[in-house]
Amino acid sequence: MLIQKMDNQARGITYYNDKIVFVNNALPNEDVDINIIIDKKRYSVANVAKYNKIDKNRIKTKCKYYGICGGCQLEHINYQDELEYKKNYLNDIFKVLGIKIDKIISSNDYGYRNKISLKVDNNKIGYNKLNSNEIISIDKCLIADNLINEKIKYLEYIDKNKVNEIIIKSFDNKVMLVLDGENNIDISKLINHFDTIYINDKLVCGDKIITTINSIKYYIAPNSFFQVNSNIAEKMFNYIKDICKKNNASRVIDLYCGCGSISLIIADIVDYVYGVELNKQSIIDANENKLLNNISNVEFKCDTTDNIEDINDFDNMIVDPPRNGLSKKVINKILSSNIKNIIYVSCDPITLRRDLLLLKDKYNIDNITTFDMFPNTYHVENVCTLSIK
C-alpha cells in the first residue's frame, strides 16, 4: 500500500477499503504491507509488516527499541527533515489563523531529556510498548541525558515487587531517583549511585537538587512538573521575558504557573506577578523557589484557573495549560477582560488553534514561535503572542 502523506503524529496515511489507516514508522512514497493493530469504525492504526519500497529520506535508526517502544516516532528521518516535517504540519494546522511558522528553534536531537519515567511490572522495568500497556525492558534511552543512562544499570538493585514507577531526573550533574511503591523499599545498594533518593515523595537520601535557568534557581521536586528539556526551556523562558519587556508588562497574571518557573524569571522586569496553579506541591515548590531567589514581587495561589477573579487588575497574561488547553470558563474570562497582551505557551497545537479561534475577534494573533522541546517525537512547544484589538 502506498503511503500518501504524514499526519501530525508522524504516522503515514494510507487508505484500506475506503477507511483511513494511520501507519506507524511509514514515510510518504513508501510502499508497505501493513498489520492492523487497532480497528475502529472510522479509522485503523497499523504497523508495517514489510517495506516493499523505501523512501530516500529514511535513515538507519540508532535506538535498538525504536518501533517497539512507544516513546519516539521520528528517528527514521534526519533532524533537519524532522524540523521541516514539524514546520509543515504546524503550517497546515495554523493556516486558518493566517499564521505562518518560518523556523523552529532547534535542540540537541539526542541526550536532551532531564527526566525519564519507567514503569515496573511483571519483573520488568521499562517503557510502554507502542500502542500497548505492555512493558518493554530498557537499559538505555537515547533521548535522555547521559548521566541518566549511566544510572539505569543500578535499577537492578530494586525489589521490583515493591515498586510501581521509577523516575530518574538529572540536573546540573546531579541525579535524582524517585521511587513510587511500598514505603520500605531497600535502597542500601542505591545510595552510592544516586545523589538524591525519594520514596513516595519523601526525601530519604541526599539533598534537594537545585538547577539554575537564566540566573534563577529552582528546587527540583520529585513529582511536580518541570520542563523536560532544560536547554530549550532556557531559550523559551528568555524569549517570553523579551516579549514581556517589549510589552512593557507591569502587572502580570501567570496561569498554570507550575513551580513558578516563568513568574520568577520575569520578576525583575515587571512590578508584580501573580501565579495560579492547581497542584498543591507545585505551589509549595513555587513559594520555596521565591524564597530561594529572594524575590518579593511575586505571589502564588493554589486554585483552578476556572476560579480566577479580578483579572482586570493585570495588564499582561501568561497561560501555559496542559494539552487540553484553556477551559471555556477561562476563555470567557479573558474575553470579558481588558488584558492588553497574552502570551500563550502550548504543548498541543490543536487545542492552541481551537482556543485562538475563540480569542481572535478580540485579540490580534501576532506571532507563533515554535520550540523543539521534544526532538525525535512529534511533539513541539509553541509560544503565541496576542494583543488586544
Ligand SMILES: C[S@@+](CC[C@H](N)C(=O)[O-])C[C@H]1O[C@@H](n2cnc3c(N)ncnc32)[C@H](O)[C@@H]1O
Ligand atoms: C505545562 S505545565 C506548565 C508549568 C509552568 N508554566 C512551567 O513552565 O514550568 C501546566 C501546569 O498546569 C497545571 N494545571 C492543570 N490544570 C490546571 C487548572 N485547571 N488550574 C490551574 N493549574 C492547572 C498543572 O499542574 C501543571 O503544573
